[in-house]
Amino acid sequence: MTAGVLSVFMEDGHGHAASTDSAPAGVIWDVLVVGAGPAGSSAARVAAEGGASVLLVDRARFPRYKTCGGGLIGLSLAYLPASVLPTVEPQVREVRFSLRGGRPKSFSRSLPFLALMQREKFDDALMKAAVAVGVRFEESVVVKAVQEADGLVTVTTDGASLHARIVIGADGTSGRIGRYVGVQNRGTDLALEVELTRTPESPAYDGAIAFDWGTAPGSYAWVFPKDEVLTVGVIQARGEPQQTHDYLDRWLRTTGLEAHAVERSSGHLTQWRAPDSPLHRGSVLVAGDAAGLLDPWTREGLSYALRSGCWAGEAAADATRGSDRAIAEYSRRILAQLDPDIRAGERLLRFFERYPRLVHLALAYTSTGMRLFLAVCDGTKTLGGILSHRLLGRALRVLGS
Numbered sequence: 094m095t096a097g098v099l100s101v102f103m104e105d106g107h108g109h110a111a112s113t114d115s116a117p118a119g120v121i122w123d124v125l126v127v128g129a130g131p132a133g134s135s136a137a138r139v140a141a142e143g144g145a146s147v148l149l150v151d152r153a154r155f156p157r158y159k160t161c162g163g164g165l166i167g168l169s170l171a172y173l174p175a176s177v178l179p180t181v182e183p184q185v186r187e188v189r190f191s192l193r194g195g196r197p198k199s200f201s202r203s204l205p206f207l208a209l210m211q212r213e214k215f216d217d218a219l220m221k222a223a224v225a226v227g228v229r230f231e232e233s234v235v236v237k238a239v240q241e242a243d244g245l246v247t248v249t250t251d252g253a254s255l256h257a258r259i260v261i262g263a264d265g266t267s268g269r270i271g272r273y274v275g276v277q278n279r280g281t282d283l284a285l286e287v288e289l290t291r292t293p294e295s296p297a298y299d300g301a302i303a304f305d306w307g308t309a310p311g312s313y314a315w316v317f318p319k320d321e322v323l324t325v326g327v328i329q330a331r332g333e334p335q336q337t338h339d340y341l342d343r344w345l346r347t348t349g350l351e352a353h354a355v356e357r358s359s360g361h362l363t364q365w366r367a368p369d370s371p372l373h374r375g376s377v378l379v380a381g382d383a384a385g386l387l388d389p390w391t392r393e394g395l396s397y398a399l400r401s402g403c404w405a406g407e408a409a410a411d412a413t414r415g416s417d418r419a420i421a422e423y424s425r426r427i428l429a430q431l432d433p434d435i436r437a438g439e440r441l442l443r444f445f446e447r448y449p450r451l452v453h454l455a456l457a458y459t460s461t462g463m464r465l466f467l468a469v470c471d472g473t474k475t476l477g478g479i480l481s482h483r484l485l486g487r488a489l490r491v492l493g494s
């Protein structure tokens with residue numbers, strides 16, 4: 094579908110007709126979702142399942158690429174519809190940890206502990222799962238502005254004005270809706286990634302991921318092997334782009350992958366919310382990266398995007414059915430269930446910035462560290478849960494402050 098189809102919304106039967114005199118002419122959707130990444134497509138699907146008429150728009154044409162490692166922890170898997178599962182490659186049985194390009198220490202387990210996927214396929218399948226339950230999807234639609242008046246939200250795109258009772262902003266780190274809502278982020282990182290062609294001569298990464306803890310405070314690097322490509326990347330606090338590039342070059346040499354054909358090279362920001370950052374403004378909610386929902390230490394964001402997306406969709410459907418508490422309840426749910434893990438990740442990041450060697454030793458050389466790493470990957474423990482252990486939490490606070 095193209096943006097041109099927007100002009101026929103008034104005639105088609107997907108939206109509900111305007112029901113108040115003050116409403117502008119044209120279709121009024123129950124829910125309009127901006128951004129068809131994991132957060133947006135999940136929100137749209139769940140809102141439609143809850144009985145709402147839903148329009149989902151994205152500025153990209155699908156399937157679209159997103160710079161991402163594509164690592165899915167157990168918590169993420171629990172929020173996926175069955176039709177998306179075939180895009181998931183659940184094969185990681187080994188992890189290798191190194192410090193500043195040094196000798197890696199590896200650990201393996203017969204049961205896979207992490208799933209990987211390629212975002213083009215994964216996001217496309219999530220969007221199609223939304224369409225399958227009645228969501229209308231429009232690609233190549235760039236949202237420029239949003240405003241709310243008289244109980245109606247108007248979203249201005251590059252080609253039209255769209256109207257909805259509830260808007261969910263899931264437009265990622267560079268989107269417009271977060272700015273409208275007033276999202277405040279506490280930290281921003283720059284990540285650089287290359288997708289390398291896999292060849293029979295590729296160093297053996299079958300079923301094995303690798304992490305390296307870098308020289309710059311809080312930085313790390315990874316190799317995530319997919320069926321078709323090797324995803325290799327680095328991340329560190331934004332502000333030293335040359336240093337970040339140099340780290341990627343060094344990491345490619347360290348791993349012996351520097352001569353591989355680069356299919357794609359890209360960069361993207363990650364960011365995480367300040368504790369008092371809003372999660373909605375009036376009838377406009379934010380979810381996923383747009384809300385700064387991401388673990389500050391591992392920069393794992395998919396489980397946050399999927400969970401917040403599903404919950405935003407649920408809240409939006411409830412609100413259109415008349416609940417006047419649903420939107421405030423969404424904020425409370427995020428604060429109660431996701432924010433504690435973000436704060437724990439922040440504490441771990443501060444600790445890791447000061448003591449990378451200690452973190453490396455704990456993870457790679459102690460059975461407790463490895464057990465906790467695997468539990469987070471499996472989805473049986475969260476960072477918040479781990480740091481709620483009184484002694485551990487206190488030790489981190491003292492050492493990291």
Ligand SMILES: Cc1cc2nc3c(=O)[nH]c(=O)nc-3n(C[C@H](O)[C@H](O)[C@H](O)COP(=O)(O)OP(=O)(O)OC[C@H]3O[C@@H](n4cnc5c(N)ncnc54)[C@H](O)[C@@H]3O)c2cc1C
Nearest residue numbers: 128130131132152162163164236264265284381382394395
């Ligand atoms: C290099 C890197 C590696 C990562 N690796 C992992 C990992 O291995 N595991 C993990 O869990 N997390 C990882 N993350 C984080 C993860 O990628 C994000 O948290 C996740 O993509 C968030 O999903 P989302 O749906 O909120 O946003 P996105 O996936 O960014 O989707 C936002 C959508 O909004 C659309 N959009 C933006 N602006 C507009 C507009 N104005 N109008 C219309 N549409 C718009 C975009 O086209 C996009 O499709 C990584 C991040 C980076 C940068």
